[in-house]
Amino acid sequence: MTKKYLTQGKKPHPLIEVWKDYPEILQNDNRILPVPSIEQMIGEVFAPGKFYYYVINFADSTISHHHENILKIHCLSKYPVHLKEIIDLIHPDDLEFVMEAERMSIEKMKQINGFDYQQELKTSYCFRMRTSAGNYELFHHQALHTYKDENGRLLQAVNIHTHIEHITQNNSYIVLVSGINGREDFHQMQWMKNDSCSKSAAVVFTKREVEILSCIAKGYATGEISGMLNISQETVRTHRKNILKKADARNSSELIRKAFERVYL
Structure with a gap:
């Protein structure tokens, strides 16, 4: 057959x-x-x-x-x-x-x-x-x-x-x-x-940064991300600064646009 x-x-x-x-x-x-x-x-x-x-x-x-x-x-x-x-x-x-x-x-x-x-x-x-x-x-x-x-x-x-x-x-x-x-x-x-x-392609973001990026894109605030990922708010803020710097983005809107262009999500 x-x-x-x-x-x-x-x-x-x-x-x-x-x-x-x-x-x-x-x-x-x-x-x-x-x-x-x-x-x-x-x-x-x-x-x-x-x-x-x-x-x-x-x-x-x-x-x-x-x-x-x-x-x-x-x-x-x-x-x-x-x-x-x-x-x-x-x-x-x-x-x-x-x-x-x-x-x-x-x-x-x-x-x-x-x-x-x-x-x-x-x-x-x-x-x-x-x-x-x-x-x-x-x-x-x-x-x-x-x-x-x-x-x-x-x-x-x-x-x-x-x-x-x-x-x-x-x-x-x-x-x-x-x-x-x-x-x-x-x-x-x-x-x-x-x-x-x-x-x-080289991975620009770490896994943790991708997790935080996804949360930012969904509109979660720093405190909410902190609770979801079980990390301190200061750690979230540090990661966010690093993400913006790596992506060469000035704000969250520009960050999300670049994330889609490079398929990080």
Whole structure:
């Protein structure tokens, strides 16, 4: 019997060309899966602006359990049911990067043996999508892995797209694989167009600084950050000064813009 490589969907899409190279990692048998605890997972992501999410099933690339914002943001008359409908919204010039970003993420997880704890990792990068205004605008993409089969192959993920055009219009083409649920993984990779040997970008911030940066971006005050991270307020203030200095930012607004441009979140 010939193996199926995620091609049995009625609407093939470009990412299949990446996924079919990793049959040992991605599940391709149809099965009914439970709904992930999406609202709880949203606490692990960063969304300073309008966002939506959807669940993707890797067996046939169908999507479901959409957040209602997807309709208004992209001016859709009905919820998309296949990943191809999402990919068709991406700027054609960004498709090459999206495909390579998927491959870079998978290869990084292989390198760090991340498939053993894939549900505690998220991937993120940016690309342009068509909006209700008729323009292509920048979105921050985050993927969280929800269910795996008995052989450790990925069955399902939740994708979150946040509209960030109001923060920055600059795409750094950086791919990030980072830890959630307490894990401290933090791996940045820089994509270079027409360069198959993508180089890892230097990490500017420490893990603690990234945690504080995320809290600042979510609007938490110094005292709140101190309590959340169990450190003194003076330590928070010191970290904040160091973060602003490293980012060459004058204030929090400029800091958040640069954080998205360099995909620290």
